[in-house]
Amino acid sequence: MEDVSEIGRLLFGRPCRLRVALWIHQRGRQRFYQSEPPDDVIPQSAAGTELRRFVHLGMLTEHREVGSRRVYYETTTSPLWSIITAAARVVPA
Numbered sequence: 001m002e003d004v005s006e007i008g009r010l011l012f013g014r015p016c017r018l019r020v021a022l023w024i025h026q027r028g029r030q031r032f033y034q035s036e037p038p039d040d041v042i043p044q045s046a047a048g049t050e051l052r053r054f055v056h057l058g059m060l061t062e063h064r065e066v067g068s069r070r071v072y073y074e075t076t077t078s079p080l081w082s083i084i085t086a087a088a089r090v091v092p093a
Contacts (some may be wrong), residue, residue, distance in 0.1 A: 010053045011053075011057065011080070011083070014046075014050070016043070017050055017053070018084075018091070019041050019042060020042045020050055020051070021054070021059075021084045021087075022084060022087065022088055022091065023038075023041045023042075024037075024060070024073075024075060024084075025081065026088070029074070031063075031072050031073065031074045032072065032073055033070050033071060033072050034047055034048055034051060034070070034073065035047065048071070051071075054073075055073070057078065057080055058076055058080070059076055059078045059080050059081060060073045060074065060075060061073065061074050061076055
């Protein structure tokens, strides 16, 4: 696990990070593909970068299917999701 500065930078360094984390959280444990988050949640040009940050933090796992360019993600049981759960209770939808 990284130190608190690195976790803070990775998790909250950009406003879109919390929006995409909340979008993932509201989906439950459903698998999703990289271009699935809507543009009002995160611009497609930033989605891959931000989702890889969540992979680096251990909050998502990344899956690539053979013969396909599509990248899929699944949530993990990382305790960092409890931060997003708490944020979901206080941030307006």
